[in-house]
Amino acid sequence: MGKNSKNKMQDIKIGLEIHGYLNTEKKLFCNCDSIHSPTTIPNTSICPICTGQPGSKPMKPNKEAIEKFLQTSLMLNCKINPKFRFQRKHYNWPDLPKGYQDTISGAHSTNPAVEGKFENIKIIEAHLEEDPAAWNPETGCIDYNRSGLPLIEIVTYPEFKTSEEVATWLKNLILTLSYIKTIDKKLGLKVDVNISINQEFGGNRVEVKNLHSIEEIKKAIEFEIIRQEKQGTQKETRRYDSSKNQTTVMRAKENLEDYEFIPDPDLPTITLDKKQTEKIKSSLPESPQQKLKKLIKKHKINTYSANVLSKNLEIVEFFEHVAESIPPAFALDWITIELLRVLKYNKKELDQVEINVKHFIELLQAVKDKKLTELKAKQILNQFIPKSFSIKDTLKDVKTIDNKSQIETLAKQVIKENPKAVEDFKAGEQKSINFLIGQVMRLSERRADFKVAKNILEKLLK
Ligand SMILES: [Zn+2]
The missing domain is CATH 1.10.10.410 (Arc Repressor Mutant, subunit A)
Incomplete structure (x- = not known):
């Protein structure tokens, strides 16, 4: 890298469009189950609405989807517009038999969530839309299981300067959203990245579409920066080929007008109840960053362990609960080492098993009072999965021999x-x-x- 490269770096602007599946039981406009596994047999969760049969009309938008959309937007500190409506975004593609996708974005729409901020990056808007079906160009077959699933799209300002910054921010975003469980983690995120470098090289915005992992995103950004420095830029949309680690032209960038947005006359204007929005806002959990600070300050936990704890909302809340009765320093290893060991061995998450925090406290208290040896307590902890129990009765039989x-x-x-x-x-x-x-x-x-x-x-x- 030459002497100038640092100056060039300062002019790099990277923005993200992040698409995630909302974790709902049903699809957005019909009563079909949201199929959350990509391995499901194709076309097993479909109806006339989500397959776009002529004459079919959408049902009222799924309340759960709107609620989870709001939770996510509020977690990203967005301002909420109480009134919004779905627009038809027209395009012709085999995955979209009705000829349009319903979305709350586009030229005439009022965005439901705007001007947010997550960490140091400002968010332009977040909106809700339905997913099209999945078309396989090789077989010509279409799977409608995905059609009509509720998606959230989060759009940031182009405020990132490096691929590293993007990667760290996205990791923290995924962790933060895992605290409210609004996004289906199994299906992952799909991210479009727009990159422009300084005027000297054209300064046009190039979009790289459909990136599926943080690793891919990092590589695509790094490739694009070098390519644009060499080739200059056209306003265009590109795709990333991970096997060759390069991007290629997909199409010239379309404008919003190309989609001919019109408000969907079959769908009502959505008016949010202010009280409801306030309620969602006040019931949001603390963010992982807030939790981390609290663990270090209030409970005097070292940074490493605090990081381990705050990676998972259930675990950190479990810890906070235990720490009300047991000194945090004593409880720490029992949770970050022993409890996680038992969960890992059983291939379960804490919310998939019935471990009563009271039983766990009883167990630790008995160890602390030397009524149980650590070894015996670990053995009992192993038996807490699938379901924990009070150790009061067993304590009589397993009392520590200190005689x-x-x-x-x-x-x-x-x-x-x-x-x-x-x-x-x-x-x-x-x-x-x-x-x-x-x-x-x-x-x-x-x-x-x-x-x-x-x-x-x-x-x-x-
Ligand atoms: Zn359906």
């Missing part, structure tokens, strides 16, 4: 039964003591206090 003479009896038995390990230890093999402690634990059904057992064994073996 020294009882442990000594067990230790003597272990020494007698394991002459080889004893010999190794006496010959200087330090590790053998761990094996012997393990045997005491086994005999005591993990109820012996680890440190007491170790001390007694060491004394006996001297």
